[in-house]
Amino acid sequence: MGILGFLKSTVLSKFVMAITGIILVLFILGHLIGNLQIFIGKDVYNTYAHFLQSLGEILWIIRIVLIISVILHIITSVYLKFLNLSARPVNYKFRKYVQAKLTSRTMIWTGIMILAFVIYHLLHFTIGVADPEIYGHKDYYERNAEFVIADNQGEIIHDAGKFSIVQGSKVLFERHDVYRMVVLGFRKPLVSIFYIIGMIILGFHLNHAIQSMIQTIGISGPQFTKCMTKLSSVLSFLIALGYISIPVLIMLNVVGGDV
Numbered sequence: 001m002g003i004l005g006f007l008k009s010t011v012l013s014k015f016v017m018a019i020t021g022i023i024l025v026l027f028i029l030g031h032l033i034g035n036l037q038i039f040i041g042k043d044v045y046n047t048y049a050h051f052l053q054s055l056g057e058i059l060w061i062i063r064i065v066l067i068i069s070v071i072l073h074i075i076t077s078v079y080l081k082f083l084n085l086s087a088r089p090v091n092y093k094f095r096k097y098v099q100a101k102l103t104s105r106t107m108i109w110t111g112i113m114i115l116a117f118v119i120y121h122l123l124h125f126t127i128g129v130a131d132p133e134i135y136g137h138k139d140y141y142e143r144n145a146e147f148v149i150a151d152n153q154g155e156i157i158h159d160a161g162k163f164s165i166v167q168g169s170k171v172l173f174e175r176h177d178v179y180r181m182v183v184l185g186f187r188k189p190l191v192s193i194f195y196i197i198g199m200i201i202l203g204f205h206l207n208h209a210i211q212s213m214i215q216t217i218g219i220s221g222p223q224f225t226k227c228m229t230k231l232s233s234v235l236s237f238l239i240a241l242g243y244i245s246i247p248v249l250i251m252l253n254v255v256g257g258d259v
């Protein structure tokens with residue numbers, strides 16, 4: 001059975017939606033925890049970003065898994081939408097959305113908006129073409145030079161990482177100043193507002209998504225469903241709030257005053 005044949009089964013499509021959804025939610029949670037470190041300070045945040053960059057092949061494996069998840073998530077959602085529409089070819093005269101909540105009816109639209117947001121976000125912070133003047137600044141940080149072998153002139157002849165200048169027993173290493181990029185990026189009110197709207201939409205999408213995932217995996221029961229509905233609302237609210245706090249606190253100059 002080809003991939004389309006495989007996805008043609010509704011049950012399997014829902015399962016694919018749930019599994020890819022879980023992978024994407026895990027990324028969103030991990031990315032949030034990583035980015036909240038901006039509140040600890042520049043060194044911690046840049047160390048985290050540099051660690052991710054230095055993962056090399058592992059980073060590419062994570063990226064490929066994410067890209068495949070996004071593609072499968074989109075294909076199955078469009079397929080399920082068409083299936084749903086073709087199940088009732090004649091449009092209802094009066095649309096009665098008795099059970100379907102606003103968030104569940106708008107999943108495909110909030111999904112498209114999140115995709116547009118992520119494309120802009122990649123051009124902004126990962127590729128650096130949306131706002132080139134904030135991108136590519138270097139951060140020089142000092143570490144002990146124990147593992148660096150230098151000749152008499154202090155010229156480094158071997159080391160275990162990237163370096164630029166030797167200063168006595170210390171070495172100044174060089175890395176991308178992601179902290180500066182994010183602070184300068186969010187000091188622009190229009191950019192911050194765009195992000196805030198994007199992350200509110202993400203919150204709505206997640207609210208329904210987390211509930212559906214739990215249902216698809218097969219755990220149910222009236223009491224449990226009620227509890228899970230609350231849990232997914234709280235979780236999606238906290239995720240959106242966590243992300244939104246970053247541009248808001250930068251605009252208020254609570255964070256990034258040192259840039």
Ligand code: HEM
Pocket residue numbers: 028031035049053063114118121122125126178182195199202243244246247
């Ligand atoms: C305030 C909110 C956010 C901040 C400050 C932020 C920050 C960043 C930064 C700095 C990078 C680039 C890392 C690097 O190349 O060194 C990045 C990459 C990325 N972000 Fe975000 N992000 C935010 C929200 C989001 C949201 C809501 C999503 C998803 C819905 C997201 C998805 C991604 C993805 C997919 C990448 C590319 C990862 C990679 O392949 O390296 N981000 N983000």
